[in-house]
Amino acid sequence: MKRLAQAVTLATGWRRGLLAWIAGAAGALAMPPLGLLPALFLSLTPAVWLIDGSVRDTRRGSLAAAALAGWLWGFGYFVAGLWWLGAAFLVEADQFAWALPFGVLGLPALLAFFPAFGFALARLLWSPGAGRLFAFAFALTASEWLRGHLFTGFPWNALGMALGQNLWLMQSASLVGLYGLTVLATATGAAPALLASDGPARRRWGAPVLAAALLAAMAGFGAWRVPADPLPSVPGVRLRLMQPNLPQDAKFHPGNRQAIMQRYLALSASRPLGVSGDAAAPTHIVWPESAFPFLLHRSPAELNQIATLLPPGTHLVTGAARMDDPLPGEEVGKFYNAIQVIDDRGTILGSYDKVHLVPFGEYVPKFLDALIRAMGLRQFVHIPGGFEPSGRRTTLTVPGLPPVAATICYEAIFPGEFMPEGPRPQLILNVTNDAWFGRTPGPYQHFAQARLRAVEEGLPLVRDANTGISAVVDPYGRVTASLPLGAEGVLDADLPAAIPAPVQARAGTFALTAMLLICLMAAMALRGSRPRRE
Incomplete structure (x- = not known):
């Protein structure tokens, strides 16, 4: 594990970029229809090591290096998870095939700026010990929340969906919602990164064992919550x-x-x-x-x-x-x-x-609609001017x-x-x-x-x-x-x-806010308790 962590941490140039892209793409395997939960570990554990490597990168600045790694990681994640969007451009291929690269590569390239922000924010809170898991969970969940809300929002395949497919694990969404699951998915998926740490076994194994216990507790809660009999x-x-x-x-x-x-x-x-x-x-x-x-x-x-x-x-x-x-x-x-x-x-x-209409699918901003028509093109829907919200x-x-x-x-x-x-x-x-x-x-x-x-x-x-x-x-x-x-x-x-409204339905974003504050406070406390490696 140490050799693997060192290979990722010390990688530079195109090798670092390729590792980031592959790690992000691996995360898409945790999404439907495959739903391979181990892929979450294969994706988020190297992400921690990539940010570790950005701490060492003084040539371009550690924040820029972390953001670039996050962008490449996100580009891999969204290309592998959203490639199927290209099928829509082939329904009327004579009119829309030209736009296929923009859907398959252009949208992932734009969405990748959200994890780029998350990686850079995590770097600001980084510390060499377990605190970086809290920093990572806080920052990446914050970036996922922004992705789901800015520019009309697009929370498709939020990381919490890795835990939101199994019947027992998904029950925790009744308490903390999708973004609360994202906090848990990010923290548990990144926990194996500490196995490559120096020091006693307790320091190396503590976080992975706690992550496994957390998943077991979630499954136990789900098994308890789901009734054995069908509902009336x-x-x-x-x-x-x-x-x-x-x-x-x-x-x-x-x-x-x-x-x-x-x-x-x-x-x-x-x-x-x-x-x-x-x-x-x-x-x-x-x-x-x-x-x-x-x-x-x-x-x-x-x-x-x-x-x-x-x-x-x-x-x-x-x-x-x-x-x-x-x-x-x-x-x-x-x-x-x-x-x-x-x-x-x-x-x-x-x-x-x-x-909530689909941008560029059900409507196009008016200035772009005029430009598209001037070029002799049209939007997807056969509706003059598109739909109104x-x-x-x-x-x-x-x-x-x-x-x-x-x-x-x-x-x-x-x-x-x-x-x-x-x-x-x-x-x-x-x-x-x-x-x-x-x-x-x-x-x-x-x-x-x-x-x-x-x-x-x-x-x-x-x-x-x-x-x-x-x-x-x-x-x-x-x-x-x-x-x-x-x-x-x-x-x-x-x-x-x-059934009666669960906690998430009654409290809204309260649970998510509490979880993010806990992660932020833990990251800052652990960051301040250890000497920083620059």
């Missing part, structure tokens, strides 16, 4: 999730509207395999995001077809673009990415408009269902943000269209993050995805029913009941 179901609710597995290509075109509609209707009226003839009829049918290549609320023929599909008392909850009436002087109204509720008469009872987050009311916290697509990756003000909802609904990314790790990562929201909030999750993964998840993160990625079909399931 909400009375009078029977869900049917329709997963059409419709490709995001030329087939999803206004010219195919009737064929698409017939596909939805036929699937929704079918009965999944394995369900007996006397199974309860669905009370609510759910269709995914972007279900229609047309405006449903302005299509009376299709609304009539939905009315014919729905038995009395049944409701459809579906993703659908909608448009406001144009204001005086406007040619077209504003477009919204929405969820609409339709009754058995074909009447739209209400809707939820998406608040809703100004406020509201509870979605669906007759027969408890109050709904609605999320569309990647809104579900933002901890706590999707919860509306006012009385606590009793259900998280996530409709999405991951067809852009095919059978890549992207849809698995998306589902895992939405699943963790159920644990944080103590609410069941109903997730309907065009190509999968569609599922019903209980408030403990247990998947009670699901359809796999790439399958066409319907899923009938009961709705698990909500």
Whole structure:
């Protein structure tokens, strides 16, 4: 271990850069769909040694050396973890293939500045002993929190997700949330770095043993928290999730509207395999995001077809673009990415408009939009000017269902943000269209993050995805029913009941703030108690 640590610490030039990139890329193996927890140690332990090496680097300045190592580490992590974004540029390759390098390499290059900041901040608090683990956990979690909030935020594959996939380990999110898991993941993943320290065995083995004990305690807490029996179901609710597995290509075109509609209707009226003839009829049918290549609320023929599909008392909850009436002087109204509720008469009872849009996917800043059009190019969505964000987050009311916290697509990756003000909802609904990314790790990562929201909030999750993964998840993160990625079909399931709001849902960021302060105080105290090596 000492030889390995010395090789990383003393590496210079391209060797140091390559080691940093490989270490970061290894961390992506801890994310879905692989979820290899040991990869976290293979990634974060060398990261500590890289910062150790920056302390010795006096040619460029130790802060700059740490930041550069952090940038290369982050570039490896995001390229290996987000390469699948390139699939979206190949859906309409004739128009967007030119932008593929910007998505596969450009976005990771920008995101890498966050761990670069984290490494530099850790260097400011660095000390040769165990204190550097606290400095590292504080600084890297702070950088991850910033990544999730600045510039509209992008907390995809936050390091805490390495612990947020296992049923028992993820239960700690009910206490500390995603970023609290990030503190724990960073500290435990970096702990083996101390095995290469000088001094007695107690100093070398203390942190790794404590890290192992912490993971064991988390697993024990999870095993205690998750009940042995299924939760009771909400009375009078029977869900049917329709997963059409419709490709995001030329087939999803206004010219195919009737064929698409017939596909939805036929699937929704079918009965999944394995369900007996006397199974309860669905009370609510759910269709995914972007279900229609047309405006449903302005299509009376299709609304009539939905009315014919729905038995009395049944409701459809579906993703659908909608448009406001144009204001005086406007040619077209504003477009919204929405969820609409339709009754058995074909009447739209209400809707939820998406608040947190995907930059460059659902909208482009106006000055860039004008530039793109001047170059003869267009944005991803076939919507003039892109979608508009809703100004406020509201509870979605669906007759027969408890109050709904609605999320569309990647809104579900933002901890706590999707919860509306006012009385606590009793259900998280996530409709999405991951067809852009095919059978890549992207849809698995998306589902895992939405699943963790159920644990944080103590609410069941109903997730309907065009190509999968569609599922019903209980408030403990247990998947009670699901359809796999790439399958066409319907899923009938009961709705698990909500549980009392866990600590994270009640306290918000209080636990994270306390954990960060503890790490900062410990790092500074241990830094001041030991002589510094410059």
